[in-house]
Amino acid sequence: AAAARTTPDDEALVQLFQWNWDSVAAECEDFLGPNGFSGVQVSPPQEHVVIPFAEGGNHPWWQDYQPVSYRLDNTRRGTAEEFAAMVRTCRDNGVRVYVDAVVNHMTGDGDGVGSAGTSWAKYDHPDLFGDGTASYGYDDFGPCYEEIANWNDKEEVQNCQLVGLADLDTADPRVRDHIKRYLNGLVDLGVGGFRVDAAKHVPEAHIADIFGNLNTVPGFGGTPRVFYEVYGDATVPYTAYAPYGEVTNFDYQRDVAGKFKDGNIAGLAHMPDYGGLTSEQATVFIDNHDTQRYHPTLTYKDGDRYHLAAAFMLAHPYGTPVVTSGYDFGDNVTEGPPSTGYAEGNPAGWITEDTDCSTGAWVCSHRHPTVAGMAAFRASAGDTALVQRATDGNGRLAFDRGARGFAAFNATGDTWRLTSDTSLPDGTYDNAAGGGTATVSGGRVTVEVPANGAVALHVDGECEDDCGGPDPGTGD
Ligand code: QV4
Structure with missing residues (x-):
């Protein structure tokens, strides 16, 4: 039977972590659309730093989270044309592309040349759009220039530097305008919304202004759908961001993943509003690219139990579910994605190879037989x-x-x-x-x-x- 149509409210999403643009496009056409997965979260598309490894080997995946500019021209995942073609192909197959938007900060210490060839230093990003019209300099950062030390102080969490990354001064309307220009450029290409990286490190009022004033999404209509990345705690609760969109629910993640790991799932029919988030406000997942590396409760490495948990998440009405697919990193949490090696003359360095779900190098959890049919189940179940x-x-x-x-x-x-x-x-x-x-x-x-x-x-x-x-x- 054909997969039922879904509205954004009963979407099932897949995070295709580090997949290149051509591979995401192919997956929208070959698998996601036909199987009723209606959204795909892709890795950051903006120009990123290129971190050389002194000992050789693959470049770390987390390069992406250090923007050099807002150009889409050349990342390790492909060109701007390939990105735009991916968005169109996915849309034609009923799949919205959600971009991982890094707007809290730019680069860390040092200087260099980004993946599209733009020079950078920690507080100097001289050409944000590749046309000489916008830049960030020292005064566009801050107000705090130190690394966050006291995570129990909201002022510090929101105004200082996350792991030493140059923190944009989003209190400045000019900075917010550059961010909006970047995001609107994506929306105009047909991007359906955003996963906002490090959202809890951007004050709520600035989030409200940036994400409350974006263009309408062509094709799908309506304003972009936004998911805020917030590890909620007593200092910055999840609910602080709920007025502006949906919020990543790590309380759900810990509890549900833990119960599946322990084989203690009998009580999960009736869930609390984890972290104070209602079903409509919550984005849920069994793991994501961070937790699978830094706090691995239940991941692809656990096999059947992990796929069972993902299927359960898709069957249960709470939250908007995101299935995570990426690549096998073994024991090396910094390991970059499978790569075609160093591309001579290409500033992006190592270039990500096309995804092949049959080799084991890539992890295609959404295609596992226990999971693959469950987006259609969710769409059928509706509300x-x-x-x-x-x-x-x-x-x-x-x-x-x-x-x-x-x-x-x-x-x-x-x-x-x-x-x-x-x-x-x-x-x-x-x-x-x-x-x-x-x-x-x-x-x-x-x-x-x-x-x-x-x-x-x-x-x-x-x-x-x-x-x-x-x-x-x-x-x-
Ligand atoms: C290091 C030291 C710092 C020092 C700095 C000096 O740790 O103490 O000040 O050098 O320059 C990389 C390195 C990190 C390095 C940093 C800056 O790993 O060691 O700091 O670069 O050079 C990803 C990776 C990080 C990586 C970062 C930027 O996970 O390791 O840092 O990208 O490349 C909290 C947050 C939440 C966050 C989560 C991980 O509230 O927002 O921690 N999650 C998101 C993303 C995550 C990403 C970021 C945020 C940052 O999901 O993947 O971090 O964009 O919970």
């Missing part, structure tokens, strides 16, 4: 309520989504043979969370939920003549 149907009180949980979906999650090492009531109409359904089919008859469904696996049935996955799994009668 229906969750009704708990079964649990073993520990590692197993099953629920309905209104009369539109039924899902069962088994975070144990043994098969779960379950017969349950369900509101799903009588019929035979493909399992959106893996293989096989299941039949609902007389308001009851019988399923075998694999160890560390799931069964997810939804109304748009009803199969009559085209059941994907083996025919239960003949075994063919």
